[in-house]
Amino acid sequence: MSKLKVHNAMWPGLVGKEEGTDHPPISLERMLELTANSEVNGQKYDGVDYFLFHPHTDPDASEDDLKKIADLIASKNLKVGTLVAPVWPGTVGGPAFGSKDDRNDFVLAVEKACRIANIFKAHGVRDYGAIRIDTAGSVEDWAKNPAANTALAADTIKRAAAIAADNGERLAIEGEICWGAIHSWKDTLDLLEAIGLPETVGFQADLAHTYLYLLGYNAPEYALIKEGHTDEEFWPAYRSMVDKLRPWTIDFHVAQNDGSVHGTSAHDKTGRHCPADDPNGKLDIVKCSSEWLKDHADRKIEHICWDGCMFSNELLEERQTWNTILDTMLQVRCAQ
Secondary structure, three states: OOOOEEEEEOHHHOOOOOOOOOOOOOOHHHHHHHHHOOOEOOEOOOEEEEEOOOOOOOOOOOHHHHHHHHHHHHHOOOEEEEEEOOOOOOOOOOOOOOOHHHHHHHHHHHHHHHHHHHHHHHHOOEOOOOEEEOOOOEHHHHOOOHHHHHHHHHHHHHHHHHHHHHOOOOEEEEOOOOEOOOOOHHHHHHHHHHHOOOOOEEEEEEHHHHHHHHHOOOOHHHOOOOOOOOHHHHHHHHHHHHHHHHHHEEEEEEOOOOOOEEOOOOOOOEEOOOOOOOOOOOOOHHHHHHHHOOOHHHHOOOEEEEOOOOOOHHHHOOHHHHHHHHHHHHHHHHOO
16 A cells, blocks of 8 residues: 555635635634544544645744644644645735736745745654645736746746755646646646756646546647546546646645536636535546556655635535545555
8 A cells, every 4th residue: 555645635724715704714723623533444634735824824924833833733643745835816926927026926925835834844744745836827817928928937937946946845836727827738738848847846636627627628729528528538538638747746636526617705716626425526536546646656746635625614514524535535545
């Protein structure tokens, strides 16, 4: 059996949540509690991945405050893995292909994430994982000048990568269809190749988002299958896509998708994350994960993380949700 660590994401309690609505943010403390309380046949989650922004974390928090967060996580017998840099407009960053100020803010967001990563490493709560980024700019803005905007994004991410490398970190670009230059498998590959730093900048594959890549949701010209496809059509197309992106893949999100998109509050529509046992789920989670995780150790992937981003609060608060997910994650690990 693989030694992959099994993590749960904390940002489902934050991303797409809004105070004063029926889906307010869920505190980091509560998300940690829900994770730590899950158990399947005596096995538990090994750690968490999380987003470095309010209300979970102040990206400018003092070292002492960050050590308190590290203590809290460690007190639940959990480790920290991948950290999500606050690159989005309205957090710290701005579009990687935006104005000069936007691009400087993007780099600053990565710098702040690296500072926190170093504090966690020194504490001992973090031994592995990456810094997760995207391009933080819309597909519509990117499409105004695709070649120039991809070149700008590549230049910005190269600058951020230099800071990451100086701090012993790698940047993982999560391929979400709502972000320009990474809204299709082909455009993502073009961006990664334009950056050209495979030791420092790689791909974060998410099963939900990459299924939308396959369908060409935001880039019909790069669709590899159509809705209503058969299994016989799915697997050759899926393997073709994965074979292109796997060499770049350094971080991995286990997820389920029903072929649709979803967005709440300020988060644009992206691949819908469904419960692990969703009857409408289109993916054989274990089999699909195994395609991405071939030779994972060669790419220094030490953990996998479940992404339940934009799950309803009701679903997030149900203990069985996390036990079912944990069971699925353990099956994924066992298959490697």
